Amino acid sequence: xxxVLALTxxxxxxxxxxxxxxxxxxxWEAVGVRPIVLTFEPGGxxxxxxxxxxxxxxxxxxxxxxSNLVLDRPKVEVAGEAGVELGLDGRAxxxxxxxxxxxxxxxxxxxxxxxxxxxxxxxxxxx
Numbered sequence: 040x041x042x043v044l045a046l047t048x049x050x051x052x053x054x055x056x057x058x059x060x061x062x063x064x065x066x067w068e069a070v071g072v073r074p075i076v077l078t079f080e081p082g083g084x085x086x087x088x089x090x091x092x093x094x095x096x097x098x099x100x101x102x103x104x105x106s107n108l109v110l111d112r113p114k115v116e117v118a119g120e121a122g123v124e125l126g127l128d129g130r131a132x133x134x135x136x137x138x139x140x141x142x143x144x145x146x147x148x149x150x151x152x153x154x155x156x157x158x159x160x161x162x163x164x165x166x
Contacts, residue, residue, distance in 0.1 A: 061144055061147065063079040063101075063103060063108075063142070063150075064079050064080065064081060065078070065079065065164055065165070066078045066164070066165040067079070067150065067162035067163065067164055067165065068162060068163055068164075068165050069160055069161070069162055070149075070160065070161035070162060070163055071160065071161065073160060074089050074090050074091050075087060075088075075089055075158065076088045076089070076090070076165070077158060077162060079101060083100050083101055083102065084098065084099070084100055084101070085098070085099055085100070085101045085110060085113075086098050086113075087113065087158065092117075094117055095115070095116070095117050096115070096116045097113035097114070097115045097116075098113050098114050098116070099111045099112060099113030099114065099137070103142070106141050106142045106143070107139070107140075107141065107142075108139070108140040108141070108142050108152065108154075109138075109139050109140075110137055110138050110139075110140070110156065110158070111137065112137040113137065137156060138154050138155060138156020138157070138158065138159070139154050139155070139156070140152040140153060140154035140156060140158070140159065141153045141154060145161075147164075148163060148164035149161070149162070149163050149164070150162050
């Protein structure tokens with residue numbers, strides 16, 4: 040009887056750990072040479088920032104349905120003269136976040152976004 044109970048508890052524990060709900064909420068740093076931080080906020084909002092241009096922030100809305108992620112076209116904010124100094128093109132900036140992606144979870148803290156948007160690539164959750 041004890042062995043049946045032990046096996047039942049072990050099986051329940053495995054199921055519970057495998058059913059852990061994954062959440063995109065939080066800040067994700069791009070893996071590799073892309074200096075991008077993608078932050079998903081509660082309520083379906085996201086922001087894109089880069090440490091290279093602290094004055095640049097793109098904000099938009101997202102929808103996640105299973106592994107399908109849709110990032111609506113963001114509103115890009117460039118503080119001061121930073122955009123002019125860097126020669127940033129508003130049309131390119133407006134495409135910064137927009138796109139449809141597939142989310143593949145490598146672990147609880149690492150994802151890969153595949154799709155045609157500028158944000159495609161690997162990301163690690165910031166701690």
